[in-house]
Amino acid sequence: MEPDLVVPTMEAIRRWAGVSVPNAAARQGLADMAGLIAEVEAVRAGMVFEDEPSSFEAALADLKEPAR
């Protein structure tokens, strides 16, 4: 049975992006989105991050290998 989120998500995509569902596989993909949402929610529940802007490029530079 198709999850409740599918039809309203299709409508939101159509409104915001102007994209219609291209095929049955795409619709099935939206149904599978529930799993990813659950994963993101689990991450939010399990990890604490500072809510300040954080630069990935700065982290790359800071974490460089020490000179050998």
Next chain:
Amino acid sequence: MNAPVSADLTALSMTEAADAFACGEVSAEALARASLARIDAHDRTVNAVIRLDREAALEAAASQDRARAAGETPGPLAGAPMMHKDMYYRAGKVSTCGSKIRRDFVAPVTATVLQRLDAAGAIDLGTLNMAEFAQNPTGHNAHFGDCHNPWNLPYCTGGSSSGSGAGVAARFFTAALGSDTGGSIRLPATICGVTGLKATQTRVSRAGVMPLSFSADNVGPLVRTARDAARFLRVVAGHDPEDPTSAREPVPDYEAALNGDAKGLRIVVLETGFLDGADAPVATAFEDSMKALTAQGAIVTRANAPEIMRAVNAYTAVISRVEGATIHGNWMRGRAGDYAIHLSARLYGGYAMPGHTYVEALSRRGPLLRRFVAEVMGGADLVATPTLKTRVPTLAETDIDADPANWDRFMAVSANTRPFNYLGLPTISVPCGFDDRGLPIGLQLAGRPFAEGTVLRAADAYQRVTDWHRRAPVLP
């Protein structure tokens, strides 16, 4: 001219070919003709090539020969035949990106990496098959035909740089550019039994390269050896004014630092999610590779990081889908039917992601990288995993357009490679064995940011005591 260094010039690696040319043992034209002959003989079954630029390549080779005869010093890649994934733009040439939509797209510029390879004397033979818009990890292509694994044709090549991996493995040419957003260099490298390097995010310019995901796209080589990768990377790496995101870090002489010594290298085997549940031949080959490095003096330890990796995997999925959907927005609005079914389906999902979740995924990237380096790597130099946790699947087993039930097997292909794109770390795949069906197995090594030299040193040390990378398939 001296006698050729080998009866079969296609047996030479990139550095062997360039060195043989530099010292006058072989002409660039002979190298190019040997490659073209091998492609003519065997690509009908492998299907690695999209376009051969035969005349232009022979003229470029002749130009290298004339320059050497005139006493000019050859470039570091002079004479080495190469082909590249069909998403590197060359002004005035068609760049299909493996798609129907861009079948006739004429590139307005030449990619910086192609300019750098040209300047180094590499001979560009043409363009290579790839997953449509570089968007799948298996190499299926509905528009140009699937690329086939040279080791066993019904098996997949890995993707998205399918022609790059298959062509280097088949000895069609010495090196190829691939691109890597979730494993698209390392997967065809492991599955086809060659060496593939994804450098640190921002290390190599992406100017003139088809975008897939702004945050995670990487440019890099598929070659036969770590030494090849070292020389190739030195040529293409470094800041590019045409790509403001490219790093300003100095580019060292990676090849000069290859000393065959793994003594004292600290390697962490990442188990959870990467090694648990691996197919037996893969686990055995991987553990044997750790024993080989230990015998060379490396110190191997084990680690698990389920919480960090769960976050990395979740946020990776968000970023790649949103950025892909954004890039393809106009075509998804007007030409969705011109994509393969699995690709339009995947892109469509990206429009469902809220903006705040995308920004959240991006904003966690720096903190998660810091945690990964501190808590997983600790004081270690490298992280090791199998590149692909399963045995190589067949094309049929991973064809999700033919059977959506193949979805889990399809996605599992890139499970071990995707996290290193989110983390941005330099990562290499080198051959480390063969499974019970005769298909290659790969060892993945990741280093700290900008530690390509250490990654290459370990890979080179491993290849000095093994010969997996020297084995070649017998082509039909």
